[in-house]
Amino acid sequence: MENIELSKILIFGGTGYIGKFMVKASVSSGHKTCVYARPITPQSSPSKIQIHQEFQAMGVAIVEGELDEHDKLVSLLHQVDVVISTLPYPQVLAQLKIIDAMKVSGNIKRFIPSDFGIEEDRVSPLPPFQAFLDKKREVRRAVEAAGIPYTFVAANCCGAYFVNILLRPHEQPRDITVYGDGKAKGNCFFATLFLS
Ligand SMILES: NC(=O)c1ccc[n+]([C@@H]2O[C@H](COP(=O)([O-])OP(=O)(O)OC[C@H]3O[C@@H](n4cnc5c(N)ncnc54)[C@H](OP(=O)(O)O)[C@@H]3O)[C@@H](O)[C@H]2O)c1
Structure with a gap:
């Protein structure tokens, strides 16, 4: 071989x-x-x-x-x-x-x-x-x-990872604003969240 x-x-x-x-x-x-x-x-x-x-x-x-x-x-x-x-x-x-x-x-x-x-x-x-x-x-x-050969990787976002970081379920309750009417479908929902 x-x-x-x-x-x-x-x-x-x-x-x-x-x-x-x-x-x-x-x-x-x-x-x-x-x-x-x-x-x-x-x-x-x-x-x-x-x-x-x-x-x-x-x-x-x-x-x-x-x-x-x-x-x-x-x-x-x-x-x-x-x-x-x-x-x-x-x-x-x-x-x-x-x-x-x-x-x-x-x-x-x-x-x-x-x-x-x-x-x-x-x-x-x-x-x-x-x-x-x-x-x-x-x-x-x-x-x-x-001029360096490259590969740019778009893997999309792992929901579980961002829920854990952004929502921090282990911490005190936080106020969360969800933009829109909440009915929009998407798999990148974290980008629409704003934590105050
Ligand atoms: N698709 C997704 O859902 C997703 C999820 C998470 C991350 N990501 C992406 O993956 C990439 C890596 O993120 P990650 O969360 O894996 O990173 P991370 O675990 O926070 O950090 C990676 C490593 O960077 C080094 N580092 C940290 N601070 C540094 C500093 N001040 N100077 C030099 N080195 C430092 C540390 O290594 P040493 O201590 O050994 O130097 C650390 O282990 C990012 O681009 C992120 O956006 C994507």
């Missing part, structure tokens, strides 16, 4: 909610997998230490660093083929640092930025969510301008 060398995959945000699925899928598909993660410190949570141990046991290489360590990023990028980012919302624009490093390394065959929600180039939600999507669009445009 022909021996095909699989892509080496680098994942940013791999220890997070979506990232853990990506890391496990990458490893189980046979890819050499590396996670770029912020360093473990004495203040790190037990769960963070546990996920590092779990990854190491799976054969994942963990490189500890910050997103503004440009030279370290460039050096690491030279060792991989594909870059996946699952960084969270507050760090969406920090991906511009990854893009800058990929422009310098010049070898990345595919970049998958942190999307995994609705298709931001095709929707116009209410202003707070629009502002979030504007940042994701800025990253998309930077990827295109850099």
Whole structure:
């Protein structure tokens, strides 16, 4: 049988909610997998230490660093083929640092930025969510301008995840405004909610 060398995959945000699925899928598909993660410190949570141990046991290489360590990023990028980012919302624009490093390394065959929600180039939600999507669009445009091959993933939104975050059933009762007459059908209902 022909021996095909699989892509080496680098994942940013791999220890997070979506990232853990990506890391496990990458490893189980046979890819050499590396996670770029912020360093473990004495203040790190037990769960963070546990996920590092779990990854190491799976054969994942963990490189500890910050997103503004440009030279370290460039050096690491030279060792991989594909870059996946699952960084969270507050760090969406920090991906511009990854893009800058990929422009310098010049070898990345595919970049998958942190999307995994609705298709931001095709929707116009209410202003707070629009502002979030504007940042994701800025990253998309930077990827295109850099000429890096890319895949933008629109997975739509997992209702259970957002119900838990937005409605916080475990916290005190909160007032919720549902726009419209409440009869509109849709599977992206959270965008119509505004929590006061
Ligand atoms: N479709 C859906 O329903 C859905 C649901 C959830 C998320 N998403 C999308 O998936 C993407 C990832 O979200 P997530 O909830 O999985 O992210 P997350 O778990 O909140 O964070 C992912 C990782 O980012 C790193 N990180 C956090 N703060 C950082 C900082 N200040 N600087 C550098 N790294 C930092 C952490 O890794 P280290 O501590 O190891 O550095 C963390 O484990 C987002 O684009 C989000 O919109 C979609």
